[in-house]
Amino acid sequence: MHAFSYHKPSTLGDALSLVAKQSEGKILAGGQSLVQAMKLRLASPTDLIDLSGIKDLAGIKVEGSSVTIGAMTRHADVENNADVKKMIPALARLAGGIGDRQVRHMGTIGGSVANSDPAACYPAAVLGLGATIVTNKRKIAADDFFKGLFETALETGELITAVTFPTVKRAGYIKFKNPASRFALVGVFVAETSGGVRVAVTGAASCVFRATAIEKALTAKFDPDAVPADTIKADTLNADLHGSAEYRAHLITVMAKRAVTQAVGK
Amino acid sequence: MSIKVSMTVNGKPVSAQVEERTLLVTLIREELRLTGTHVGCDTAQCGACTVHMNGKAVKSCSMVAMQAEGANIVTIEGIAAADGTLHPMQAAFKENHGLQCGFCTPGMVMNAIDLAKGNPNLTETEIREGLEGNLCRCTGYHNIVKSIAAGAKAMAK
Ligand SMILES: Cc1cc2nc3c(=O)[nH]c(=O)nc-3n(C[C@H](O)[C@H](O)[C@H](O)COP(=O)(O)OP(=O)(O)OC[C@H]3O[C@@H](n4cnc5c(N)ncnc54)[C@H](O)[C@@H]3O)c2cc1C
Ligand code: FES
Ligand code: FES
Numbered sequence: 001m002h003a004f005s006y007h008k009p010s011t012l013g014d015a016l017s018l019v020a021k022q023s024e025g026k027i028l029a030g031g032q033s034l035v036q037a038m039k040l041r042l043a044s045p046t047d048l049i050d051l052s053g054i055k056d057l058a059g060i061k062v063e064g065s066s067v068t069i070g071a072m073t074r075h076a077d078v079e080n081n082a083d084v085k086k087m088i089p090a091l092a093r094l095a096g097g098i099g100d101r102q103v104r105h106m107g108t109i110g111g112s113v114a115n116s117d118p119a120a121c122y123p124a125a126v127l128g129l130g131a132t133i134v135t136n137k138r139k140i141a142a143d144d145f146f147k148g149l150f151e152t153a154l155e156t157g158e159l160i161t162a163v164t165f166p167t168v169k170r171a172g173y174i175k176f177k178n179p180a181s182r183f184a185l186v187g188v189f190v191a192e193t194s195g196g197v198r199v200a201v202t203g204a205a206s207c208v209f210r211a212t213a214i215e216k217a218l219t220a221k222f223d224p225d226a227v228p229a230d231t232i233k234a235d236t237l238n239a240d241l242h243g244s245a246e247y248r249a250h251l252i253t254v255m256a257k258r259a260v261t262q263a264v265g266k
Numbered sequence: 267m268s269i270k271v272s273m274t275v276n277g278k279p280v281s282a283q284v285e286e287r288t289l290l291v292t293l294i295r296e297e298l299r300l301t302g303t304h305v306g307c308d309t310a311q312c313g314a315c316t317v318h319m320n321g322k323a324v325k326s327c328s329m330v331a332m333q334a335e336g337a338n339i340v341t342i343e344g345i346a347a348a349d350g351t352l353h354p355m356q357a358a359f360k361e362n363h364g365l366q367c368g369f370c371t372p373g374m375v376m377n378a379i380d381l382a383k384g385n386p387n388l389t390e391t392e393i394r395e396g397l398e399g400n401l402c403r404c405t406g407y408h409n410i411v412k413s414i415a416a417g418a419k420a421m422a423k
Contacts, residue, residue, distance in 0.1 A: 001287045002287070003285065004286055006332045028333075031328060032310065035328050035329055036310055039308070039309075048286070050333065076322075099398070100400075101323060101377070101381070101396055101398070102316055102323050102325045102377065103310065103325070103328075105319075105322040105323060106324055106325075106328070180311070182398060
């Protein structure tokens with residue numbers, strides 16, 4: 001790991017001025033992705049700005065029919081939160097399936113969403129539920145947020161403060177786990193929302209995306225058997241030593257069926 | 267560059283002047299000389315480096331020491347009684363042949379203690395899922411699962 005300077009601001013204002021000053025610096029949330037990337041020298045920030053001292057950034061709030069989760073809320077706290085379990089059970093289950101318990105004690109929703117790892121779980125829930133990413137500057141709709149491989153709509157110096165999830169009629173998330181890393185080889189999040197059916201796919205391409213053909217079929221009938229086969233062309237998908245693009249295309253159909261089965265509680 | 271880091275380790279306040287890039291596990295092993303915490307993979311996969319931070323199991327190879335500033339850290343050296351009596355979870359591993367070479371054991375025991383807290387009747391599925399982040403290359407896990415089930419019951423006594 002290359003040398004860096006460490007900062008631990010206690011207010012969002014201090015964090016933002018540090019971020020503005022240190023152009024080659026990086027935000028540190030749980031460190032579960034960043035510290036490993038730094039050890040491999042895939043990232044070599046000059047400064048780390050640790051957000052864990054900012055109390056307002058962690059916590060879960062219910063407002064009307066939406067749930068707002070602070071950026072520094074750990075995966076384990078989402079997994080075990082009574083409101084999330086009651087209002088969006090699929091989200092609590094998704095958080096409880098990330099990595100392992102040690103990772104869930106440290107990793108945060110803000111870090112996961114900002115990272116936009118192609119195989120990460122939270123992006124599927126954010127896009128599948130049509131959540132809103134709240135930053136220090138603005139609110140970004142999930143549909144406009146994930147831009148590509150480790151790429152998001154966040155600008156330089158912009159920081160996620162929270163993610164707001166609407167409650168939905170029903171939802172489900174199933175991933176086919178990479179047996180070594182527990183990341184999603186393919187994960188599918190389905191939700192019946194007030195604005196229609198949404199289906200988000202992670203693990204299969206450079207970043208999470210919506211499977212519109214499956215959405216259309218599920219709008220007609222929200223049932224596992226309604227999921228059409230092979231609607232996603234393999235040539236748009238990832239291929240690696242864990243699975244070919246054709247295999248991933250097939251998995252999307254299978255995971256989507258299982259996610260609907262979970263959502264309808266069969 | 268260096269920075270002062272302070273925390274409580276196994277009940278004792280400690281502080282050290284370290285480079286910012288020092289990992290928590292490096293501080294524990296090389297500065298504090300508590301070598302019971304192991305490094306198996308150094309890539310967040312194996313869990314041999316598991317310690318408790320404020321009561322929760324975390325992988326000490328996957329965080330810089332400064333992330334534990336002010337925290338209460340417990341390592342495998344800190345769980346037996348002062349007179350050397352093994353912690354019930356350690357005793358359960360011994361009784362149930364939950365270890366062979368012992369390399370993974372400190373991480374297994376630390377994760378198991380956290381998992382078993384308030385859960386005396388862990389099911390096999392709960393234990394196996396709870397061990398997602400810990401790898402063992404010797405035992406085949408069966409006796410580890412047995413040990414944790416017994417340890418969890420013993421902890422509640
Ligand atoms: C063994 C292992 C297994 C895992 N398995 C899974 C899995 O199954 N599914 C899954 O989804 N994830 C998995 N992860 C990843 C895990 O969820 C990470 O915790 C997460 O991706 C990053 O969160 P973090 O809080 O650790 O962020 P960090 O690693 O601290 O930061 C990640 C990136 O986000 C930036 N960042 C952090 N917070 C903010 C913010 N508020 N605003 C703007 N930028 C920010 C950082 O600068 C950095 O670039 C796994 C990780 C490990 C080590
Ligand atoms: S050494 Fe930390 S997880 Fe393997
Ligand atoms: S006992 Fe040898 S690695 Fe687990």
